Amino acid sequence: MTTEALTRVDPSEFSGRQPVIAALDAAARAADGHSALGDAVWRDLAHPGADSAGFLVDASAYLHVARHGAEPAFTAGTVRLPEARGYEVTTILLEAAVAHVAARGGGTLECWVFGATDTDDATFAAAGFLPARTLYEMRAPLPLGEPVAWPDGIEVRSFVPGRDDTEWLRVNNRAFASHTDQGGWTEATLRTRMAEPWFDPGLFLLAFDDAGMAGFNWLKLHPALAPDPSLGEIYVIGVDPRTQGTGLGRALALNGLDRVRAAGAAAAMLFCAADNTGALALYRSIGFAVHRTDRAYARDIEPVTTT
Secondary structure (H helix, E strand, C coil): CCHHHEEEECHHHHHHHHHHHHHHHHHHHHHHCCCCCCHHHHHHHHCCCCCCEEEEECCCEEEEEEECCCCCEEEEEEEECHHHCCHHHHHHHHHHHHHHHHHCCCEEEEEEECCCCHHHHHHHHHCCCEEEEEEEEEEEECCCCCCCCCCCCCEEEECCCCCCHHHHHHHHHHHCCCCCCCCCCCHHHHHHHHCCCCCCHHHEEEEEECCEEEEEEEEEEECCECCECCEEEEEEEEECHHHCCCCHHHHHHHHHHHHHHHCCCCEEEEEEECCCHHHHHHHHHHCCEEEEEEEEEEEEECCCCCC
């Protein structure tokens, strides 16, 4: 493999290249049992930012990079077929992404690998990328069988778009004040998610007490896609800090999973940071176990300087 095999894909070309990228992701799923590219990549392919770019190596690997938030930070996702997961192809992709970020002012670049292995750790380290964040995909069979026990004074209803947006953003940003991805959401962020084809306000649960919105559980249905059955995902769940320790989070989780089960989900799934010991303990006590380990590898990149 040589650098001549590398093809840069600019935002104006994203729509035309999507079938190739989708075919790569489908082939990786057939090999691994899961997709390699996440929702953020597909959103950016459909609605790219000015600093986004993609890089293809032959018909075996693709890396997509986009600016993340207002800080000097970029996020990448990559799909590599089994024969393209060695040092050479991975380095070609990463070096192209590094050059792209450097030309746009530099900053931190995080590249996510779904189903990361020790080999990935070594390959990324050789290119100057070290493990920065680890995320567990967890799963549980449905039904769980545990009854829902609501704290006193709680009322639950579904999210109403246009009515609950502002209050939900307030509670979400309080609950995830220190979270890299889920904190700091804006109305534009929320609108983008609500425009997704999977969005169902009936599976977006809000809990209220006398002081207002106390917590929420936003759920997502995934149709069966081999080798997976139909899945009900806890997309994001949170409680206002004032209600922590009341059992509201557990009740919201159980009630939400009952609802996706009623909607046809055969199993439950969620993502949890590996260092979030409190959440992991809660999910394991409900019946979840780690199904897959995803990892972000990060490198700080200096900007290109001109003389």
